Amino acid sequence: MPWMKKVGACALMLAVAGCSTSPTGRSQLTLMSESDLSQMGAQAFAQYQQELPTVGGSQLNYVQCVTTAVVNVLPPEQRQQNWQVKVFESEDANAFALPGGYVGVNTGLLDVATNQDQLATVIGHEIGHVLAHHANERASTESATQLGMSVVGAALGSQGIAGSDQMMAAMGMGAQYGILLPFSRSHESEADTIGLNLMAEAGFDPQASIALWQNMSNAGGGQPPEWMSTHPSHGSRIAGLEADMANANSLYQQAQSAGRSPNCKAP
Template sequence: MHWKTRGAIGALALTLAACSQTPTGRSQLTLFSDEELDRMGEQSFAQYQQQLPTVGGQTADYVQCVAQSVTQAASSGENWEVKIFKDDSANAFALPGGYIGVNTGLLKVAENQDQLATVLGHEVAHVLAQHANERVSTQAATQTGLSVLQSAAGLDSQGGQQLMGLLGMGAEYGIIKPFSRTQESEADVLGLELMAQAGFDPRASINLWQNMSANSQGQPPVWMSTHPSDGQRIEGLQAQMDQALAAYQQARANGRTPNCQRPS
């Protein structure tokens, strides 16, 4: 058998072996181990902290309260580290390895704990659904070929260094980059359920995205450049609202009643 044919079969076998499913049942390509993604998340979070100052005090306590309620509902087993960054952009992110970042600009748009939980539930859902792994796996398979993945014994190897360069480590905070519209819509559905299970009112998600639309003045922020439009997003949330409200009512009945105090 020609070596190119053998290589193609090997690459195909690797791809098939690396297929998994998201919590919604959608097939995805995940070529990296949890340990590799956690390491990428750790490095990206460290780079972000080098770029922006952090905020403490009552603001940090408030965000930590909301984030803890959401992550406990996720039952992911992660001990999540939460940081608030002094930045006017209405942004937040969650990274593999258990890292959450919230910009102070988001707190001007998310007017209460339920609206903030909408965003954090969405971002944590990205992690739980392995969207970062899917994105970098697809990018790596497309741009560098599976031969690079096969040669990458670890992130410190030559192949691993190629992957780290591809992922933009040292620029754009590594894997903190836009997800696809499919992934965004999926995170909306999963995040809505997650915030409801944490005891936050899912109806606040509609208000949050209305605020986002007003704040963007007709132009989506850079971090939302590949996201569904606000109108499409709201329609998708409304379609899931009955199920989310049932989860919310069950959570409240079970004693999940978060009371995170927003600083005045």
């Protein structure tokens, strides 16, 4: 069919324009410039500060200490960024890192991550998203999916194919559950791996990552079925971390031998 050729040509152009590789060797589609992403990161960070009050003192010093230890083992390009850290007053056990060098941690997370090693698990994971250009890949994948559906929709309409509206609705559901959500789950699992290695290289005990996700599970909060979620289940995350633990323990031992042993005082 002629419209199939159009879709194929579109997919080929996107693949050629934005082909890259993640830190774990996975092929990626990255169509946005890093300068644009850094600008978006700065805007999002500023907006977050407008929406939630920030906290200073011992809590900020603690989060800054853990973040600095992780940043110190990043590749030179990322390490030399002017990383900014904020602690936000919120009961949600959450944290984030944004392109451009921005880290935010909610006070609620400090109740779940009970020591520096568990906090490093989360901060390493969030910075792992930045290292792997997941924001770029996510936005690029959504743009490519929308473009492909637009081309197909226009082609179906021009051909006068009966039931084209129902076909487009089905394709939309297929894109959501077959492409976008699984892609996000793969990002989370990849960030777990990258973050585990980062925390270990920084001198934090990688075994604490298991305890952190056990704490997360015990903290409650229902999860949708894994196939409908943007995040793996807690059990899947723990299994993945355990599978990567041997390499992380080796990195941790090397860090200890090199004298990297953070001592960040919990508030």
